[in-house]
Amino acid sequence: MSEFLISLFLETLFKGRVWQKVKQTPTMAMDNFVREIDKAFDAAKGKKPEELLVTYKGVLYPSGMCRPETFQALDIMEVRKDDVFLVAYPKCGTNWVQHILNDLTSAVSNNKEEVPPREHIQMLEFGVPEKFQKIKSLPSPRVFTTHLHYDNIPKAVFGTKAKVLVVFRNPKDAAVSYYHFYNKNPGLPNVSSWDEFFQKFMSGEVCWSSYFDHALAWNEHMDEENIMIITYEEIKENLLGRVKQIAEFLGFSLPEEKIQSIAENATFESMSNKSQETHGKFGSIIFRKGAVGDWKNLFTEAQSQEMDAKFEECLAGTKLGARLKYDKYCKY
Numbered sequence: 001m002s003e004f005l006i007s008l009f010l011e012t013l014f015k016g017r018v019w020q021k022v023k024q025t026p027t028m029a030m031d032n033f034v035r036e037i038d039k040a041f042d043a044a045k046g047k048k049p050e051e052l053l054v055t056y057k058g059v060l061y062p063s064g065m066c067r068p069e070t071f072q073a074l075d076i077m078e079v080r081k082d083d084v085f086l087v088a089y090p091k092c093g094t095n096w097v098q099h100i101l102n103d104l105t106s107a108v109s110n111n112k113e114e115v116p117p118r119e120h121i122q123m124l125e126f127g128v129p130e131k132f133q134k135i136k137s138l139p140s141p142r143v144f145t146t147h148l149h150y151d152n153i154p155k156a157v158f159g160t161k162a163k164v165l166v167v168f169r170n171p172k173d174a175a176v177s178y179y180h181f182y183n184k185n186p187g188l189p190n191v192s193s194w195d196e197f198f199q200k201f202m203s204g205e206v207c208w209s210s211y212f213d214h215a216l217a218w219n220e221h222m223d224e225e226n227i228m229i230i231t232y233e234e235i236k237e238n239l240l241g242r243v244k245q246i247a248e249f250l251g252f253s254l255p256e257e258k259i260q261s262i263a264e265n266a267t268f269e270s271m272s273n274k275s276q277e278t279h280g281k282f283g284s285i286i287f288r289k290g291a292v293g294d295w296k297n298l299f300t301e302a303q304s305q306e307m308d309a310k311f312e313e314c315l316a317g318t319k320l321g322a323r324l325k326y327d328k329y330c331k332y
């Protein structure tokens with residue numbers, strides 16, 4: 001089949017006119033995904049800063065990716081008990097852990113040759129509402145990702161036995177990563193300086209709202225059945241061990257060599273080397289540095305103290321606060 005016919009076919013598929021079980025190679029699915037992100041990237045370039053954001057139920061979102069109709073359709077999404085949900089505040093390691101989950105679920109999937117173009121639709125709040133129709137025919141186990149606050153995740157997710165993996169990162173590195181993302185991503189309005197962004201981050205005037213509100217909500221739910229919390233720093237400390245732990249949480253039994261190869265494919269080096277292929281123009285924006293402690297290059301002493309005080313006020317003495325190892329990762 002010519003490239004033109006393949007793209008026409010996938011385009012039709014994505015628009016919802018045809019949706020059946022389709023045998024695609026991973027490369028076909030990925031190429032289509034990359035085309036879609038590149039399109040979104042180029043479309044955002046012509047927009048005015050005020051057109052780049054949309055507010056839904058009091059929370060800011062990038063208008064190029066999120067629309068009210070999709071949030072409404074998401075509220076009534078059908079959830080399966082073997083679905084896997086990855087929840088992460090922006091810049092806490094979403095793409096990293098999504099990659100691990102995709103590899104783990106592919107490894108246990110019986111229909112390995114059928115690779116649905118799931119990358120289009122994995123992020124719950126992105127894209128068109130029609131995608132929820134397509135989602136219905138995806139084979140299990142399906143993997144979904146979201147940056148949404150606990151309160152905005154469909155209740156059905158917690159009403160089933162679906163597994164929920166929640167990723168957090170220390171707030172100082174998350175803020176720095178988010179700052180660079182705001183400035184390099186044409187889909188978000190530029191901020192004039194780190195100082196300006198720091199204040200926005202602290203007050204929650206950023207897309208998906210306040211880091212601290214997200215953390216406080218998860219602190220209340222982290223011990224519930226089918227919920228597992230993991231931190232960026234824990235994965236960084238021991239990638240192989242964490243891949244194993246995630247596989248156990250999902251109830252997957254895989255050979256040691258498979259776990260090892262999934263971990264090898266999930267190193268920052270491996271993912272950033274392939275990022276052009278996997279994420280198109282967003283590749284170099286998402287896979288920036290992949291380090292712990294980059295905050296020391298931007299935070300002033302006063303900003304560091306302000307963050308320390310906020311952490312003390314919100315999360316010190318909490319279970320999630322302890323897991324974040326604030327003193328180890330956020331102090332000089």
Ligand SMILES: Nc1ncnc2c1ncn2[C@@H]1O[C@H](COP(=O)(O)OS(=O)(=O)O)[C@@H](OP(=O)(O)O)[C@H]1O
Pocket residue numbers: 088089090091092093094095096173176177178180181266267268269271286287288289290291294
């Ligand atoms: N494999 C691997 N190892 C280590 N670090 C990694 C990896 N993959 C992504 N990253 C880093 O995660 C940061 C991006 O976070 P997200 O994927 O959550 O971003 S997004 O909100 O979905 O845009 C971003 O962090 P910064 O480099 O600090 O900006 C990425 O570099």
